[in-house]
Amino acid sequence: MKQIPEGDTHERDVCAQCGYIAYDNPKIVAGSVVAHEGKVLLCRRAIEPRAGFWTLPAGFLEAHEQPEEGARREALEEAMARITLEGLIGIYTVRHISQVQMFFRARFEGPPDFSAGHETLETRLFAWEEIPWTEIAFPSVVWTLQTWRAGEDGMRDIERFSVSI
Template identity: 55%
Template sequence: MTTDNLEPEFARRVPEDDNMERSVCTRCGFIDYQNPKIVVGSVAVAGEQILLCKRAIEPRKSFWTLPAGFMELKETLEEAAMREAQEEACAELAIDRVLATYSVPHISQVQIMFRARLINPETIAAGPESEAVGLFNWSEIPWTDLAFPSVYWALKQYDQSKDNDDFAPFTNPPGGL
């Protein structure tokens, strides 16, 4: 190795004034923080029907989910929720309010779910990450084929709050992750 090689070399150590082991560049001291990812989505409704997307990608391919996904840089929460609905279901949303925030530490995620109104129910269609999309009445939701626990939680918490505009956002239910 030559001395003019400026590629960073990282080692795991606890930086000064910190209490957690991190990847630190041995050349310049840069700390490569690894932080949770933020997932944003929505329970989008048209009347009494709820928009669900059948996943075309792993994890949980072919299971049903709410339109949701990872935030991009320089996006607001609301922009991310609307983008994900557009990408997954060609759906246009009017965001109502935050429904819930979930902590999912075993996969380093924070999930933020909104209540939303579906503006274009007649033109929803599967986007590249969805095998299918549909509008479901409560009794038609494929409960045994939901992709993730947070989808179940958000649907149940939406049902609890759908007629109420004055509630604190929900969190992980007791016994949840």
């Protein structure tokens, strides 16, 4: 049943028999802008949501996984790419779907080596002017690419990354 547990401030699902409290917390997404010679790696999604649209390699963290580990794992799963992270671009809060998304600057570990993983139709390096903006899967991909392009440290203005869409 729904109730506010003693000492809490939010209504929660609480088991009437044993008192177990089920917390509904945000999902954490980690991803990266993998750049090579001014081009960025994008993946065309093979799965919903937004199948057929382009995105950055990114996905939900696994339990007990650090965001950096998750970003590297997602690049390997979605683009078969081994990457090195170079710093945090930004953290985006997407309230209406209860997600916190973290994106990192990255490069390939060696020469560019990538291909479509099982959740991806195709992968490709895009120059800025080639990015298919009308086919980008999620607003956070646009925000991240814009911050990457500007060469900004996204954490300078943390307020601009708390969005409600």
